[in-house]
Amino acid sequence: MDNWVLKGVRNLINESGETKEISPTQVKVKVTHLLISNFDALVFNGDIAVDYPKTIGRFAVGLVTEVGEKCYGIKKGERVYLESAKSCGACYNCKSGKRDRCDDIQIAGRDYDGFLRDFVVCEYSEVSPLPDAVDNLQALCIEMVGIAENIYDKLNLSAGQRVAVIGSDVLGNIIAQVLQYHKVIPIVIDNSPGNLEKAKKCGIYYAFPADDDIIGNVMDATSGDLCDAAIYSASSRLPISLPSRLVGKKKSLILSGFTSLHSAVDARDILEKDLTVFGVTSAANYTDSVINMLLHGAVNIDLFDKEIINQFDPVSVLTERCENAATANKGKLTVLKMIF
Secondary structure, eight states: OOBEEEEETTEEEEOOOOOOOOOTTEEEEEEEEEEEOHHHHHHHTTSSOOOSSEEOOOEEEEEEEEEOTTOOSOOTTOEEEEOSEEOOSOSHHHHTTOGGGOSSOEEBTTTBOOSOBSEEEEEGGGEEEOOTTSOHHHHHTHHHHHHHHHHHHHHTOOTTOEEEEEOOSHHHHHHHHHHHHTTOEEEEEESOHHHHHHHHHTTOSEEEESSTTHHHHHHHHTTTSOEEEEEEEGGGOSOTTHHHHSEEEEEEEEEESOOSOOOOOOHHHHHHHTOEEEEEOOOTTOHHHHHHHHHTTOOOOTTSEEEEESSOOHHHHHHHHHHTTTTSOTTEEEEEEOOO
């Protein structure tokens, strides 16, 4: 059975072997679909540090093949989402029963073994049953929708407020859609005409290129008041100094996603405007609410370019992803179909 293990930078090896027996509180899941993400490419390329060896693969869905006798709410043959982020269980908040406030969120493929393998054995609480109405591609985006919802919760915005979303890659587009679902007005900014067009087709009214007119365009969209917050998608590769220019005084900036670039935030704007800056990179404990959002049509992924690969070499797929990071279509979902 396949198990793709990262031994070092770009040193990905298939270590075949039997999976371990399950305990009474564990399930065994056959991975059926895995999304190759920018995060996976950064881990593969050594841009995100991990303790080797590590099985990579952050986003996956599968079918339950075995169920322990003390597992509740999970059935054999059920289609499930494998949690791509979870609470650490060791910090003060986790031990106090406040796992939703965990100080050290763990991410699949970085902090614990990911899902680029045939079978996964895990605690039954680390998988979530999927309704028939949520298809596999939607399920693979659960974490990204959860990140968007996490951002919305942290910003604590009201309906009608305006938020700049810098970068309209898959994550940026999803963030904009989730804001709009909550009746917050997103203003999407990107340097890709294709990504801007996708945003408009997803119902985003304000979508501007990152050019010399951007400040004026944002001022027009906000009646001259600038934005109430700004969200920067790290994979956009747009200047990280841009978001602070688009918000008013005493507002918030959020940095989200992962990147290999080392960038400096413009401290002058942050200090002069008294801005609050924080990062959001995961969405542990959001799965149930996100599934409900997907059932209610909060996010449309139909317009994203999709690449479903039946016969694949993960090394080649990840190498190509790394080499094309600056120019690749960031609105594309690359999925490995791992069952026939």
